[in-house]
Amino acid sequence: MKVTVEASASSANLGPGFDVFALALDNPRDTVTLKAEKSTRASVGIDSVKGIKTPSTASKNGAGAVCLAIAKDFGIKERISIEMVKKVPIGLGMGSSGASAAAAALAMDQLFSLGMSSDDLIFYAGMGEACASGTAHYDNVSASILGGFVVVRVGKRPAAMSWPAPKDMALCLATPKLDLPERKTEYARSVLPSSVRLDMMVSNVANASLIVSGFARGDIGMIGSGMNDRVVEEARKRFIPGYDAVRKAGVAAGAAGVCISGAGPSMLALVDAKRYSPRDVLKEMIRGFGSVGVEATGLTTVVGQGASVL
Ligand code: HSE
Numbered sequence: 646m647k648v649t650v651e652a653s654a655s656s657a658n659l660g661p662g663f664d665v666f667a668l669a670l671d672n673p674r675d676t677v678t679l680k681a682e683k684s685t686r687a688s689v690g691i692d693s694v695k696g697i698k699t700p701s702t703a704s705k706n707g708a709g710a711v712c713l714a715i716a717k718d719f720g721i722k723e724r725i726s727i728e729m730v731k732k733v734p735i736g737l738g739m740g741s742s743g744a745s746a747a748a749a750a751l752a753m754d755q756l757f758s759l760g761m762s763s764d765d766l767i768f769y770a771g772m773g774e775a776c777a778s779g780t781a782h783y784d785n786v787s788a789s790i791l792g793g794f795v796v797v798r799v800g801k802r803p804a805a806m807s808w809p810a811p812k813d814m815a816l817c818l819a820t821p822k823l824d825l826p827e828r829k830t831e832y833a834r835s836v837l838p839s840s841v842r843l844d845m846m847v848s849n850v851a852n853a854s855l856i857v858s859g860f861a862r863g864d865i866g867m868i869g870s871g872m873n874d875r876v877v878e879e880a881r882k883r884f885i886p887g888y889d890a891v892r893k894a895g896v897a898a899g900a901a902g903v904c905i906s907g908a909g910p911s912m913l914a915l916v917d918a919k920r921y922s923p924r925d926v927l928k929e930m931i932r933g934f935g936s937v938g939v940e941a942t943g944l945t946t947v948v949g950q951g952a953s954v955l
Contacts, residue, residue: 648756649678652748652952653717654733655740655788656818656913659757660874660904661849661855666856667788667795668913669949670739671814673732676955677708677748680757684704684724696731701747707742707773708749717752725753736829737820740923746773751790751952766790766952768801778830780906785907792951794860802944810948811863815923818906819891819930819943823884825910833908836880845875865917869901872915878905885910888935893948894933898926 653674656854657667680692689703690714690783703709712725727749733741750770751923754761761769772787787805797805813845826832841849855871858864885905895903899921900914914930916923934941 646681646756648679649676649749649955650750650952651676651754651808651955652751652789653792653949654744655785655789656816657736657740657782657784657906658874658877659913660872660878660902661852662784662796662856662876663874664782664784664799664955665694665797666853667784667797668741668810668816669788669792669795669951671946672688673734673739674731675741675744677752678728679712679749679752679845680726680728681756682724682872687716687722687724687726688844689716689727691892692726692728692729694729697730697733697741698733699729699731699735702851705776707777708745710747710776711746711769711773712753715750715759715769719757719759721757736825738905738909738911740785740789740907742777743770744772744789745801746770747789747952749773750786751954754836755954757902763790764802764804767805771803771891778834779798780829780831780834782895784896790952792949794948795866796857803814808913810860811865811868813919814865814948815870815918816948817895817900817912817914817915817916817923817927817930817943818946819927819934819941820911821885821887821909821934822940823910825888830908833881833884836884836929837877838880841876847891848873848875865901869915870885872904874904875931881905881909885912887939890936891930891933894929894936895926898929903930915921
C-alpha cells in the first residue's frame with residue numbers, strides 16, 4: 646500500500662489575521678509518500694528526504710509527528726515508512742512545516758481510508774506544526790490542505806473555510822538573507838505581546854474585515870488596503886531590517902498591500918497583475934532590502950490549490 650500527496654507552501658496572517666488567515670502559494674510544493682507494511686507493532690520511520698534537509702527522526706519531523714498521532718488515534722498497527730521531497734524552504738515564512746504536515750495528514754487518510762473531514766485533516770496537520778514550532782497553529786496547514794485564501798476559527802478543534810483568489814492576483818515574496826534563530830517561528834511567537842490595546846484591536850478587526858470582504862467581492866485593492874497590522878508586525882518588524890523600506894517600495898511599484906509572510910522574515914506583496922508587473926514589484930522589494938544593506942532573493946507566484954493525491 647502506497648500513497649503520494651503533494652501540498653503547497655503558504656503565507657500566513659496577511660497582516661491583521663494572525664493565526665487566522667493564510668494564502669496557499671502555487672509553488673513551491675512538498676510531496677510525502679507513505680508506505681504501509683504488515684508488522685507486529687505500529688511504527689513510523691523516515692526512509693528518505695530529498696531536497697531540503699529536515700529531521701530524520703519521525704517524532705521530531707512535522708510529517709512524522711502527524712503520522713504518529715493519526716496512527717495512535719486510529720489504532721493503526723502497520724509499519725509506516727515516509728519518503729519526502731522537501732522543496733518549501735524552512736524558516737523563511739512560507740509554511741514549510743505546514744506543507745509537509747498537511748501532505749502527511751491527507752496521505753494517512755487516503756492510505757488507511759480513514760474518511761477524515763478537512764477539519765480533521767487540519768487538526769492533525771496542526772500537530773506537525775506543534776512539533777516544528779512549539780504551538781499548534783492552523784493557518785498554514787489550512788491553506789496547504791484547502792488551497793485559496795483561508796480563514797480558520799480556532800477552538801478545541803479548528804474549523805476552516807476557503808475562498809478562491811481574484812483572477813488576476815499575483816504574489817511576490819522577497820526573502821532577506823539573515824542569520825535566524827534555529828526554531829525561528831517559536832522565537833518569533835515568543836516576542837509577541839500577551840495583551841493588546843483596544844484601539845489596536847479595533848484597527849485590526851477593521852483591516853481583517855476588509856481582507857475578507859475583498860476576497861468575497863474579488864477586489865484586490867480592498868484586500869491590499871486591509872494588509873496593515875498594528876500588533877504582531879509591530880513586535881516582529883525589528884527583526885526584519887528594511888521592513889518599512891520594503892513595504893514602501895512594494896506599494897510604490899504597484900502592490901495592493903505588503904506584509905510579513907507568516908512569521909517572516911520573507912515579505913509578501915499582493916499585486917493586481919492586470920495593472921502592474923509582479924516582477925517589477927518584486928525587484929523593488931529586493932531593492933528595498935538592499936537600501937538597508939540586506940541581500941535578498943525572491944519569487945513570484947499565484948494562489949495555489951489544496952493538497953492533492955498524485
Ligand atoms: N501565524 C503563524 C505566526 C504563522 O505568525 O506565528 C507561522 O508561519
